[in-house]
Amino acid sequence: MDLLSNLALGFSVAISFQNITYCLLGCMVGTLIGVLPGIGPVATIAMLLPITFHLPPTASLIMLAGIYYGAQYGGSTTSILVNLPGEASSVVTCLDGYQMARNGRAGAALSISAVGSFFAGTVGTIIIVIFAEPLTRMAQKFGPADYCALMALGLVAAVVLASGSVTKAIAMVFLGLLFGLIGTDVNTGAQRFTFDVPELSDGIDFAPIAMGLFGIAEIVVNLERHLERGGAIKVGSLWPTREEIRRAIPAVLRGTTLGSLLGVLPGGGPTLGAFSAYTLEKKLSKNPGQFGKGAVEGVAAPEAANNAAAQTSFIPMLTLGIPSNAVMALMVGAMIIQGIQPGPEVMTKKPELFWGMIASMWVGNLMLVVINLPMIGMWVKLLTVPYRYLAPAILLFCCIGAYSLQNSTFHVMQVAMFGVLGYVFMKLGCEGAPFLLGLVLGPQMEEYFRRAMLLSRGDPMVFLERPISLGLLITTAALLILMALPSIKKARKEAFQEEG
Amino acid sequence: MARFLTKDFLSGAMFIVFGLTALYFGEKLAVGTAVRMGPGYVPRMLSYILLGLGGLIIVFSLFSPGEAVERLKWKPITLVTIGIVCFALLFERAGLLPALVALILISSAGGEEFKLKEVIGNMIVLAILCTIVFKVGLGMNISILRGVW
Numbered sequence: 001m002d003l004l005s006n007l008a009l010g011f012s013v014a015i016s017f018q019n020i021t022y023c024l025l026g027c028m029v030g031t032l033i034g035v036l037p038g039i040g041p042v043a044t045i046a047m048l049l050p051i052t053f054h055l056p057p058t059a060s061l062i063m064l065a066g067i068y069y070g071a072q073y074g075g076s077t078t079s080i081l082v083n084l085p086g087e088a089s090s091v092v093t094c095l096d097g098y099q100m101a102r103n104g105r106a107g108a109a110l111s112i113s114a115v116g117s118f119f120a121g122t123v124g125t126i127i128i129v130i131f132a133e134p135l136t137r138m139a140q141k142f143g144p145a146d147y148c149a150l151m152a153l154g155l156v157a158a159v160v161l162a163s164g165s166v167t168k169a170i171a172m173v174f175l176g177l178l179f180g181l182i183g184t185d186v187n188t189g190a191q192r193f194t195f196d197v198p199e200l201s202d203g204i205d206f207a208p209i210a211m212g213l214f215g216i217a218e219i220v221v222n223l224e225r226h227l228e229r230g231g232a233i234k235v236g237s238l239w240p241t242r243e244e245i246r247r248a249i250p251a252v253l254r255g256t257t258l259g260s261l262l263g264v265l266p267g268g269g270p271t272l273g274a275f276s277a278y279t280l281e282k283k284l285s286k287n288p289g290q291f292g293k294g295a296v297e298g299v300a301a302p303e304a305a306n307n308a309a310a311q312t313s314f315i316p317m318l319t320l321g322i323p324s325n326a327v328m329a330l331m332v333g334a335m336i337i338q339g340i341q342p343g344p345e346v347m348t349k350k351p352e353l354f355w356g357m358i359a360s361m362w363v364g365n366l367m368l369v370v371i372n373l374p375m376i377g378m379w380v381k382l383l384t385v386p387y388r389y390l391a392p393a394i395l396l397f398c399c400i401g402a403y404s405l406q407n408s409t410f411h412v413m414q415v416a417m418f419g420v421l422g423y424v425f426m427k428l429g430c431e432g433a434p435f436l437l438g439l440v441l442g443p444q445m446e447e448y449f450r451r452a453m454l455l456s457r458g459d460p461m462v463f464l465e466r467p468i469s470l471g472l473l474i475t476t477a478a479l480l481i482l483m484a485l486p487s488i489k490k491a492r493k494e495a496f497q498e499e500g
Numbered sequence: 501m502a503r504f505l506t507k508d509f510l511s512g513a514m515f516i517v518f519g520l521t522a523l524y525f526g527e528k529l530a531v532g533t534a535v536r537m538g539p540g541y542v543p544r545m546l547s548y549i550l551l552g553l554g555g556l557i558i559v560f561s562l563f564s565p566g567e568a569v570e571r572l573k574w575k576p577i578t579l580v581t582i583g584i585v586c587f588a589l590l591f592e593r594a595g596l597l598p599a600l601v602a603l604i605l606i607s608s609a610g611g612e613e614f615k616l617k618e619v620i621g622n623m624i625v626l627a628i629l630c631t632i633v634f635k636v637g638l639g640m641n642i643s644i645l646r647g648v649w
Contacts, residue, residue, distance in 0.1 A: 165508070171550060174553065181542065187537075190529060193526065220580050223580070387611075392604040409591055409592055429511065429567065
């Protein structure tokens, strides 16, 4: 009954006054940025990363996690009420959610999505609890070569599931790896690409980079596009009809299953989960014509899926130390800031942090239902704040946050620089997420690579001789070959077209 | 000319530029051997991979020209960047307040609508908020107005 005692430990940590306060704070901030279009969880977590330096490790991770899954709840509110996705993962909710709102069922859509999300979040948390230990035990058997292969698989899979051109995304990964090498070489003490800037000798800080690539570049693009706001809609009764409940339940179950599965995959996560769940519902439905006209299933399934995926995407990060998407890359960063090396040791060496964080996710999900349903009026009011007020505020918080990292204006300059770079990336259709993953994994991957080669006396065959490493590399190669097949290329293109 | 102004062609060129830059500045780093890798081994490997991928992307882009790059709007990106740089320059020399005024004024000018009254209102709200959160709440060692507070 290890599981129960672990959970008990987790809950005792999660419901301590301090942690529950930070959990609530994270969920509130998450809902806020979820509701507001034009700022996502990646930019927010990057912005708040410097502040977490002042907090105890457990509290800071609990808060950051809260922002991430809180954003999934908040995002759906905007989608349903004003037909504007607050988050990328709630784009599909717009299709049927807004139609339900126009039919006067806004309240029902909101409560179905909130309760469905809560159910999915609960299942996601249980899955983490069950799989965390076996996966961690497996990871402890990994040697340097295996880790290197695992990271390669993680990076490639992240690329494959991201939208856009595969070649470009792979190049972005390598570019990120290269940027990750900036700083002092740990083995020889040589300065690499530091250009005699003392601030760079400790390595490049990724918080300013994430702020620049995701925060600043996003603001600029939104300023160019002139973000439109629709008029707010009346919420109406929150109670769904019996018929709506009957149709929502199986959809929530299917969405949860699909979302949980897709969340664990590297590069998966809420957005992919939501899109797949919507497509699945449409295929299974007896009258697919209803979709896009306010079908309950079209709200219930994707909302459950995005929340389940948000939870299970923590699994590779927590157990293996491998981030599967940009938010998880930042969580890894938050751990490193706190002096914790992410990986299988976290669970054995810091059980209170590990289980406390997992338990807090369930507590947070419970809080989010309360934050989102009875307090819905407050969030609706926030939607009337125009973007021209919001953009300078985000910029300001980014600048102060970057400065506070090491009390140096050099980091603020970095934000500006990577803002421009991020803008260039966006204009050239190159995605920021693979870059960030490469950046975070770069130093570790080099370290494992060098250690593996040293152990094998310079024989690269070591990666093919160890069964674990071989298996991982074969999977990686298979993924790459699959992507090159014309039929899959076409299907992939279509899938992402629906997204846009 | 149009075939060179596609997103793919230009991004391929970008990767090549990054690869060459890394090769140039990493030239002095010792490569070492596969057993005992020097600090330059992995950077050089990555540079060559970037050059290769960049070249590949360019070749593909010439055979099947993809999307063209959208027309750039210079105003938002330039003004936002200038705003942040001004913030960085003013923050330690003059304090949070002047830096905040500069950042908000310049970056707001990058948007489509610019109403001085609103911008000033925004500044006042944010100045109060930041003072409370960062100076009083988190106790950060920053000065609001250099020499005054």
